[in-house]
Amino acid sequence: MSNRILLVEDDLALGQQVVDTLSQAGFDPHWVQDGDAARGLNPDDYRVIVLDLMLPGTYGMDLLKRYRTKSEVPVLILSARDDTADKIRGLKLGADDYVTKPFFPEELVARIQACVRRPNLVGTKRIVVGAIQIDLERREVTTSDGTLSLTPVEFEILALLARRKGSAVTRDALVDAALDTAHDRSRRTLDVHISRLRGKLRSDAAQLETVWGIGYRLSEGS
Amino acid sequence: MSNRILLVEDDLALGQQVVDTLSQAGFDPHWVQDGDAARGLNPDDYRVIVLDLMLPGTYGMDLLKRYRTKSEVPVLILSARDDTADKIRGLKLGADDYVTKPFFPEELVARIQACVRRPNLVGTKRIVVGAIQIDLERREVTTSDGTLSLTPVEFEILALLARRKGSAVTRDALVDAALDTAHDRSRRTLDVHISRLRGKLRSDAAQLETVWGIGYRLSEGS
DNA sequence: TCCCGGCGTTAAGACTCGCGTAAGGTTCGA
DNA sequence: TCGAACCTTACGCGAGTCTTAACGCCGGGA
Numbered sequence: 001m002s003n004r005i006l007l008v009e010d011d012l013a014l015g016q017q018v019v020d021t022l023s024q025a026g027f028d029p030h031w032v033q034d035g036d037a038a039r040g041l042n043p044d045d046y047r048v049i050v051l052d053l054m055l056p057g058t059y060g061m062d063l064l065k066r067y068r069t070k071s072e073v074p075v076l077i078l079s080a081r082d083d084t085a086d087k088i089r090g091l092k093l094g095a096d097d098y099v100t101k102p103f104f105p106e107e108l109v110a111r112i113q114a115c116v117r118r119p120n121l122v123g124t125k126r127i128v129v130g131a132i133q134i135d136l137e138r139r140e141v142t143t144s145d146g147t148l149s150l151t152p153v154e155f156e157i158l159a160l161l162a163r164r165k166g167s168a169v170t171r172d173a174l175v176d177a178a179l180d181t182a183h184d185r186s187r188r189t190l191d192v193h194i195s196r197l198r199g200k201l202r203s204d205a206a207q208l209e210t211v212w213g214i215g216y217r218l219s220e221g222s
Numbered sequence: 223m224s225n226r227i228l229l230v231e232d233d234l235a236l237g238q239q240v241v242d243t244l245s246q247a248g249f250d251p252h253w254v255q256d257g258d259a260a261r262g263l264n265p266d267d268y269r270v271i272v273l274d275l276m277l278p279g280t281y282g283m284d285l286l287k288r289y290r291t292k293s294e295v296p297v298l299i300l301s302a303r304d305d306t307a308d309k310i311r312g313l314k315l316g317a318d319d320y321v322t323k324p325f326f327p328e329e330l331v332a333r334i335q336a337c338v339r340r341p342n343l344v345g346t347k348r349i350v351v352g353a354i355q356i357d358l359e360r361r362e363v364t365t366s367d368g369t370l371s372l373t374p375v376e377f378e379i380l381a382l383l384a385r386r387k388g389s390a391v392t393r394d395a396l397v398d399a400a401l402d403t404a405h406d407r408s409r410r411t412l413d414v415h416i417s418r419l420r421g422k423l424r425s426d427a428a429q430l431e432t433v434w435g436i437g438y439r440l441s442e443g444s
Numbered sequence: 445t446c447c448c449g450g451c452g453t454t455a456a457g458a459c460t461c462g463c464g465t466a467a468g469g470t471t472c473g474a
Numbered sequence: 475t476c477g478a479a480c481c482t483t484a485c486g487c488g489a490g491t492c493t494t495a496a497c498g499c500c501g502g503g504a
Contacts, residue, residue: 088332096336097319114318151451167359179452189453191491198492211361212461213374213490373462401463410480411464417482432480434472 004028005112006046008038008063009078010054014101018050021105027112038063043071044136048112051095053079064093069160069177076111127162130220131204134162143204153178154197157190161208161218168211225348226250227334228268230260230285231300232276236323240272243327248349248358248385249334260285268295270334273317275301286317298334349384352443353426356384365426375400376419379412383430383440390433 005027009015015031022029030046032038043049049067053060060077067075074096097111127134131144139155141148150158156178161169175190194216198205209217227249231237237253244251252268254260260273271289275282282299289297296318319333349356353366361377363370372380378400383391397412416438420427431439 088326088328098333153452167357168361187454188491192453192493194491195493210491214361217360375463409465413480414464414482416480420481432471434479 004030004046006038006041006043006049007031008035008050008060009033009052010035011052017105018108021109022112025109025113027109035060035063039066043067043073046073049073049075050108050112051075051077053077061089061093064095065176068093069173072163076108078108127159127165129162129165129218130207132158132162132201132207132218134159143201145202145204148200150197150200153193154200157193158197158218161216165218166220168217169215171215174215226252226268228260228263228271229253230257230272230282231255231274232257233274239327240330243331244334246385247331247335249331257282257285261288271295271297272330272334273297273299275299298330300330349381349387351384351387351440352429354380354384354423354429354440356381365423367424367426370422372419372422375415376422379415380419380440383438387440388442390436390439393437396437 003026005022007015007018007022007029009018009031010033012033015033019029019031027047032041038051051060051063051067060079064075064077067073076097076099077095078099078101080101097114099108099111126136133142135141136159141150141155141158157174160174160177171190178193179189194208194210198208201208207219209219211217225248227244229237229240229244229251231240231253232255234255237255241251241253249269254263273282273285273289282301286297286299289295298319298321299317300321300323302323319336321330321333348358355364357363358381361372363372363377363380379396382396382399393412400415401411416430420430423430426443429441429443431441433439
């Protein structure tokens, strides 16, 4: 795997500085200035993501949430304000580290290396939950009834449930991950997709449990 | 594996504060005041190690190096000085994070959780009280009778009691945590939920004791 | 350009399930 | 023994969920 790092930073001077430092440290930085541009990128293409919280366009927190639901990639937050509440919120959302400006580029590099070094056990692009096998790269799902074809939304829902396999996943998280943003969470759209998903899962549908008042959970059958 | 955390900290006030916060967050802190005492411990017995760099006896950096050569356990550094050179040195030596005093306990907890989250997404955030095991992520409870499904309110009640395991919890606190606010505390709603909870706990119901005039307590059975 | 199939969304009715309340019984402490 | 605090059961309402059906958008193909 490459040493590619995604840097989301709108400050031109700072961004250039970080890019230079990362390059010298042997990384392959990929710099995006705009939050909306970062939305479309696939987090799994990168080793680490360095994210500035104060962005024009999409807010940094939204990006973080988005990345977290989609992938396991370590995310390191960069922020102007040394605000503890913000810090805690970021870390709770799944960020792996938090650096406040101003910082020395060397510190950032050291922290990135600390992220990378961590045992990344979940490198596989294939998740197995009971009788359900999900190939994230081929976007293919196999059950005990054979291979089945899912729509994009259905696949995203199942993929997120599989990544968090065994644990209950909030309705909100599922909506964030699978449906276009700016959705009215009160609508019953998600239910419909879940319903169709269950229909396709057929004999393995029992693995997709509903957690009342919370959301859903994908459990191993046995 | 348990949620045991090793805290190496010589400052008595700060140490106690951290221990309290960690306990409330569902961890099982193990506090050592002396660096030399920490030398002999096996790092693999702990989920995370929180290490103060300014210690009497063995220097913190030495301990860090020692742990790193022995084990893969995440180490989180605590330091009085906000010295970048020190920070970089620590992170290069393999520390997973670096927090400078003064800090808010909540921040430390959030950072610890960020460390813990990585290796295995399943099985973390788990509280064991006697025969009752509570998986906060899966929202699942296992007793000696097997897995049982709780309603949201019942789960919140049990979770709060488990977090404060062994100590009495006020009725008000339980109502705040589990029930919709703006409720009439004088009513017998909480009793009903407790009753239902006991019914589901079956043979382990004895662990959920009534503290007369105060509230309830979840105790280890044996 | 028009048609058609796939897909996401909305709407609506039926249904399940959790929650709060009431009411009567029981236990505890003084 | 008395009263307050607590336990338990039963029941109805309403929130949350499931399912079916239909609408609208967008793409490819004729």
